[in-house]
Amino acid sequence: xxxxxxxxxxxxxxxxxxxxxxxxxxxxxxxxxxxxxxxxxxxxxxxxxxxxxxxxxxxxxxxxxxxxxxxxxxxxxxxxxxxxxxxxxxxxxxxxxxxxxxxxxxxxxxxxxxxxxxxxxxxxxxxxxxxxxxxxxxxxxxxxxxxxxxxxxxxxxxxxxxxxxxxxxxxxxxxxxxxxxxxxxxxxxxxxxxxxxxxxxxxxxxxxxxxxxxxxxxxxxxxxxxxxxxxxxxxxxxxxxxxxx
Numbered sequence: 001x002x003x004x005x006x007x008x009x010x011x012x013x014x015x016x017x018x019x020x021x022x023x024x025x026x027x028x029x030x031x032x033x034x035x036x037x038x039x040x041x042x043x044x045x046x047x048x049x050x051x052x053x054x055x056x057x058x059x060x061x062x063x064x065x066x067x068x069x070x071x072x073x074x075x076x077x078x079x080x081x082x083x084x085x086x087x088x089x090x091x092x093x094x095x096x097x098x099x100x101x102x103x104x105x106x107x108x109x110x111x112x113x114x115x116x117x118x119x120x121x122x123x124x125x126x127x128x129x130x131x132x133x134x135x136x137x138x139x140x141x142x143x144x145x146x147x148x149x150x151x152x153x154x155x156x157x158x159x160x161x162x163x164x165x166x167x168x169x170x171x172x173x174x175x176x177x178x179x180x181x182x183x184x185x186x187x188x189x190x191x192x193x194x195x196x197x198x199x200x201x202x203x204x205x206x207x208x209x210x211x212x213x214x215x216x217x218x219x220x221x222x223x224x225x226x227x228x229x230x231x232x233x234x235x236x237x238x239x240x241x242x243x244x245x
Contacts, residue, residue, distance in 0.1 A: 032069035038087035077120035095122030111177035210235035
């Protein structure tokens with residue numbers, strides 16, 4: 001998995017959009033977040049992992065951020081209070097699995113990776129952008145969210161992303177290398193839903209607040225990796241169960 005240096009000085013305009021799945025229409029500019037500041041915080045965070053992304057990757061992440069804050073004017077995708085920190089909070093958090101697995105020298109190419117309850121696309125869309133050699137499945141039962149995910153896939157030409165408009169239990173996905181979710185349910189419930197669809201040496205990864213998994217600190221066969229996000233007081237954790245070679 002290769003990460004290339006990126007420098008960006010471009011300005012970005014934000015627009016409202018019509019309800020899905022209609023085309024995006026520019027009505028008037030709306031500034032939802034300070035892009036230079038958000039990219040500065042984002043790149044500072046990546047530097048902790050000795051990682052930087054190529055310009056095309058950053059451009060796609062910016063486009064996705066635009067689509068989320070635009071779409072938030074139509075349907076509830078994220079908290080409106082989170083729009084100003086969409087990069088430092090949501091996109092950064094979404095990339096934690098690939099950053100940490102890459103740091104642990106895991107091979108992230110040619111995998112089949114499913115995301116349970118993908119919602120507005122976190123973490124699956126940033127992961128699909130950052131890991132183009134992996135096949136991702138965004139599994140989400142809610143119609144409006146599915147329409148949004150499909151519009152993101154189309155606009156960003158994400159050939160490695162499949163959107164499945166079903167509950168994970170009825171998706172019929174099997175033999176997966178990785179299954180992920182973000183703040184979906186309890187770890188125990190999420191693991192029970194995921195484990196039957198993993199291949200023998202597959203792994204389950206989930207993003208939680210650290211407080212919510214404090215009772216799991218001494219669990220066997222479970223890695224809990226603590227991390228913080230830019231300008232966030234809360235502590236977070238990536239939980240990993242299972243191993244692959």
